[in-house]
Amino acid sequence: xxxxxxxxxxxxxxxxxxxxxxxxxxxxxxxxxxxxxxxxxxxxxxxxxxxxxxxxxxxxxxxxxxxxxxxxxxxxxxxxxxxxxxxxxxxxxxxxxxxxxxxxxxxxxxxxxxxxxxxxxxxxxxxxxxxxxxxxxxxxxxxxxxxxxxxxxxxxxxxxxxxxxxxxxxxxxxxxxxxxxxxxxxxxxxxxxxxxxxxxxxxxxxxxxxxxxxxxxxxxxxxxxxxxxxxxxxxxxxxxxxxxxxxxxxxxxxxxxxxxxxxxxxxxxxxxxxxxxxxxxxxxxxxxxxxxxxxxxxxxxxxxxxxxxxxxxxxxxxxxxxxxxx
Amino acid sequence: xxxxxxxxxxxxxxxxxxxxxxxxxxxxxxxxxxxxxxxxxxxxxxxxxxxxxxxxxxxxxxxxxxxxxxxxxxxxxxxxxxxxxxxxxxxxxxxxxxxxxxxxxxxxxxxxxxxxxxxxxxxxxxxxxxxxxxxxxxxxxxxxxxxxxxxxxxxxxxxxxxxxxxxxxxxxxxxxxxxxxxxxxxxxxxxxxxxxxxxxxxxxxxxxxxxxxxxxxxxxxxxxxxxxxxxxxxxxxxxxxxxxxxxxxxxxxxxxxxxx
Numbered sequence: 001x002x003x004x005x006x007x008x009x010x011x012x013x014x015x016x017x018x019x020x021x022x023x024x025x026x027x028x029x030x031x032x033x034x035x036x037x038x039x040x041x042x043x044x045x046x047x048x049x050x051x052x053x054x055x056x057x058x059x060x061x062x063x064x065x066x067x068x069x070x071x072x073x074x075x076x077x078x079x080x081x082x083x084x085x086x087x088x089x090x091x092x093x094x095x096x097x098x099x100x101x102x103x104x105x106x107x108x109x110x111x112x113x114x115x116x117x118x119x120x121x122x123x124x125x126x127x128x129x130x131x132x133x134x135x136x137x138x139x140x141x142x143x144x145x146x147x148x149x150x151x152x153x154x155x156x157x158x159x160x161x162x163x164x165x166x167x168x169x170x171x172x173x174x175x176x177x178x179x180x181x182x183x184x185x186x187x188x189x190x191x192x193x194x195x196x197x198x199x200x201x202x203x204x205x206x207x208x209x210x211x212x213x214x215x216x217x218x219x220x221x222x223x224x225x226x227x228x229x230x231x232x233x234x235x236x237x238x239x240x241x242x243x244x245x246x247x248x249x250x251x252x253x254x255x256x257x258x259x260x261x262x263x264x265x266x267x268x269x270x271x272x273x274x275x276x277x278x279x280x281x282x283x284x285x286x287x288x289x290x291x292x293x294x295x296x297x298x299x300x301x302x303x304x305x306x307x308x309x310x311x312x313x314x315x316x317x318x319x320x321x322x323x324x325x326x
Numbered sequence: 327x328x329x330x331x332x333x334x335x336x337x338x339x340x341x342x343x344x345x346x347x348x349x350x351x352x353x354x355x356x357x358x359x360x361x362x363x364x365x366x367x368x369x370x371x372x373x374x375x376x377x378x379x380x381x382x383x384x385x386x387x388x389x390x391x392x393x394x395x396x397x398x399x400x401x402x403x404x405x406x407x408x409x410x411x412x413x414x415x416x417x418x419x420x421x422x423x424x425x426x427x428x429x430x431x432x433x434x435x436x437x438x439x440x441x442x443x444x445x446x447x448x449x450x451x452x453x454x455x456x457x458x459x460x461x462x463x464x465x466x467x468x469x470x471x472x473x474x475x476x477x478x479x480x481x482x483x484x485x486x487x488x489x490x491x492x493x494x495x496x497x498x499x500x501x502x503x504x505x506x507x508x509x510x511x512x513x514x515x516x517x518x519x520x521x522x523x524x525x526x527x528x529x530x531x532x533x534x535x536x537x538x539x540x541x542x543x544x545x546x547x548x549x550x551x552x553x554x555x556x557x558x559x560x561x562x563x564x565x566x567x568x569x570x571x572x573x574x575x576x577x578x579x580x581x582x583x584x585x586x
Binding site (some may be wrong): 109141 | 451492548
């Protein structure tokens with residue numbers, strides 16, 4: 001019987017959604033192929049995390065140690081490499097998160113296993129996985145396979161699988177000790193730092209008008225701001241705008257910024273990278289304005305306007321002002 | 327502070343229709359413009375900023391063809407001291423591990439305190455060459471770095487996590503850092519600047535001379551097929567002249583209750 005390892009990601013005592021999503025996918029593969037689902041929790045005082053997922057895995061391996069309080073990719077890598085050697089799981093799933101993106105490539109080299117990152121689906125045939133991924137900003141999809149190996153590593157994109165429980169499992173808990181081997185601590189955790197709060201909170205907005213790379217230059221931002229003001233909505237933005245320092249970080253929507261839940265989200269000149277889309281899954285209605293008809297944003301938006309934003313935004317603003325007057 | 331920065335030339339694909347090639351293993355690139363990968367642009371800038379502060383050297387390295395020297399020249403024009411291109415022929419025969427091994431073979435003979443790569447490359451989106459190099463080189467690492475301070479021979483790094491949260495760490499050098507966009511404001515490079523930088527050293531090394539055994543470079547991750555995104559229902563497109571589109575726009579907003 002095959003086995004799927006799910007490396008549990010948790011932070012500040014809370015399990016992260018990506019873990020539940022990976023457990024769903026592992027559970028789904030398990031149902032079809034009678035794979036065993038094993039969750040691996042590395043940390044300190046993680047009992048409550050184990051309880052959260054005890055009906056989603058067949059086995060939970062826990063490494064609980066004061067020294068594992070903060071995530072450290074090197075130590076996790078050594079521990080997981082050891083567990084893989086012991087159990088030889090067919091698949092090991094890791095979140096394609098900031099931590100997972102550090103851990104997985106190191107683990108692949110250390111354990112000598114092939115890796116595909118940022119997978120959005122997994123197909124299995126004859127105990128060999130094929131992973132589906134995206135390239136070129138989501139404009140191209142690819143199916144990736146591997147040369148035969150004792151096991152395979154996959155990192156999973158956040159938000160592509162449900163967080164729900166699938167099937168009925170009862171986990172057997174296995175406590176393990178930190179290997180006696182001296183693992184060098186060459187990286188010291190100092191602190192977590194949070195983005196400075198601003199004068200507005202985009203997570204509370206009912207209407208967001210969001211600006212992206214398509215705006216071209218900083219001097220064009222007022223054009224979008226004026227539309228936001230006409231609509232009594234808040235201005236927000238995608239990552240490239242913050243990278244260029246055109247707007248502050250607290251206005252950024254997406255994985256590394258805020259997740260927002262407005263009634264209506266208007267994306268202006270935003271192509272729709274998945275990191276951005278991840279921040280608007282809770283939006284009611286999405287209206288996208290972009291001159292590129294192949295922009296991925298049109299795949300998820302409810303309404304689209306395929307126009308040059310410089311031409312259409314002033315017209316939209318006038319029409320809004322007119323309607324408000326009338 | 328000697329810093330090696332690994333860079334990549336990638337096609338610009340925004341606002342372009344991409345066409346899958348006949349073998350369905352990649353896209354047609356003949357009509358595409360190429361640039362320095364955005365993340366690598368920030369990485370080069372960060373290396374130069376650190377050099378200006380602490381002294382030392384910046385070396386830009388790429389694996390690729392003669393065309394790829396364009397991004398090395400740009401790196402030199404930004405302020406890198408020298409550049410190395412590893413000629414490896416057809417790049418599609420390597421996976422990320424292969425590329426990281428080629429880079430490591432060259433980097434480990436260079437003096438370095440820091441090695442930078444971008445977090446990702448804008449083409450394949452794997453984002454694994456950097457951390458594979460860290461493991462192959464056996465050095466410390468930090469991912470998605472958005473700030474670096476050098477203090478007492480250590481690097482204080484800020485790594486971006488999710489949801490606006492960051493993690494500050496202190497790591498011993500040498501170390502490999504993957505650089506996130508937004509860490510700095512990359513300087514402008516003029517055509518004249520690139521021309522002037524032509525005097526700087528750009529060394530070409532041949533993969534065959536590096537003594538890497540074939541089995542270390544044979545891919546374990548293989549692209550079976552690439553294809554255009556599966557059709558989805560997609561957005562309902564508002565059509566007509568701008569005035570009609572604007573009326574429809576207002577009508578939708580009114581219906582959704584955000585036009586009071």
